[in-house]
Amino acid sequence: EPEVTQTPSHQVTQMGQEVILRCVPISNHLYFYWYRQILGQKVEFLVSFYNNEISEKSEIFDDQFSVERPDGSNFTLKIRSTKLEDSAMYFCASSRILYEQYFGPGTRLTVT
Amino acid sequence: GNSVTQMEGPVTLSEEAFLTINCTYTATGYPSLFWYVQYPGEGLQLLLKATKADDKGSNKGFEATYRKETTSFHLEKGSVQVSDSAVYFCALSEAAGNKLTFGGGTRVLVKP
Numbered sequence: 001e002p003e004v005t006q007t008p009s010h011q012v013t014q015m016g017q018e019v020i021l022r023c024v025p026i027s028n029h030l031y032f033y034w035y036r037q038i039l040g041q042k043v044e045f046l047v048s049f050y051n052n053e054i055s056e057k058s059e060i061f062d063d064q065f066s067v068e069r070p071d072g073s074n075f076t077l078k079i080r081s082t083k084l085e086d087s088a089m090y091f092c093a094s095s096r097i098l099y100e101q102y103f104g105p106g107t108r109l110t111v112t
Numbered sequence: 113g114n115s116v117t118q119m120e121g122p123v124t125l126s127e128e129a130f131l132t133i134n135c136t137y138t139a140t141g142y143p144s145l146f147w148y149v150q151y152p153g154e155g156l157q158l159l160l161k162a163t164k165a166d167d168k169g170s171n172k173g174f175e176a177t178y179r180k181e182t183t184s185f186h187l188e189k190g191s192v193q194v195s196d197s198a199v200y201f202c203a204l205s206e207a208a209g210n211k212l213t214f215g216g217g218t219r220v221l222v223k224p
Contacts, residue, residue: 004155031209043156043201045211056211091155099144099163099208105155 002026004104006092012110016081021107023075023092032075033093033101034067036060043091049075082111114139118202118215125192125222133187133218135176135202143204145169145178145185146212150199159187159200192222 005024013019025032034046047057047067054067066078075094079086089108093101118135125131137143147159147169160169165180176187185202202215 033211035212042216043203043212043214045213048209048211050209055209058211093156093212095209097208099146099161099205100158101205101212102158103148103156 004092004094004102006090006104006107008107009105010108010110012112013082015084015111019079019082019109021077021079021090021092021109023077023104024073025075025092025094026102027073029094029096029102031055031095031101032067032069033095034077035091035093035103036088037091037106038085038088046077079109082109084111087111114143114204114206114213116202116204116213116215118200118218120216121199121219123218123220125220127194127222127224128191129222131187131189131192131196131220133200133202133220135185135187135215137183137185137202137204139183139204139206141206142180143206145176146203146205147174147176147185147187148201148203148214150201150217152198156201192220194222194224196220197222 032049037043048055089106091106092104095101115138144163146161148156149159160171162169162178168177199217203212
């Protein structure tokens with residue numbers, strides 16, 4: 001069964017550094033998303049991406065964040081200058097035109 | 113804006129007990145409703161969904177009915193197993209391709 005994959009599974013970085021989180025969505029999906037879950041808190045929407053552009057973004061998704069689909073398979077989330085409060089589990093998801101979003105296993109980002 | 117409220121956990125049960133997790137929502141339109149499950153150390157998996165009022169979603173012995181009059185989507189299972197121990201998230205989406213709005217999650221622990 002096709003699945004969403006994410007790399008790395010765990011990323012440790014120092015405050016102020018740039019990080020890139022990578023995702024490979026399911027191949028015939030059209031919509032792509034990033035969510036994050038700070039430890040012990042709700043899963044929060046960050047951004048959705050469709051037809052090679054951002055379709056919606058949350059208040060969390062400020063100028064420090066960017067997304068890209070550099071080729072036909074990868075979908076990346078970049079944080080330009082990480083802060084301590086960016087420490088969280090980041091989930092990528094993808095969906096077809098239907099309602100179901102399929103999530104990857106997540107990347108745990110630790111900012112020290 | 114949209115919101116989802118679900119009962120706080122943890123919920124601790126014995127094997128073969130009946131499980132109910134309450135979920136209510138606030139939305140401006142007619143959302144689709146979902147339950148996601150997160151097993152320890154894993155990502156979010158879609159458990160079941162309902163896209164219109166009075167629909168019943170079901171999977172793996174779990175059921176939930178979309179109740180528009182009470183804006184609820186309670187999750188039930190008649191006889192839980194130890195393997196059902198996980199965190200369960202109720203979520204909604206306003207339309208296909210739109211972001212998911214999650215509840216806070218309910219941790220369920222099933223003891224043998």
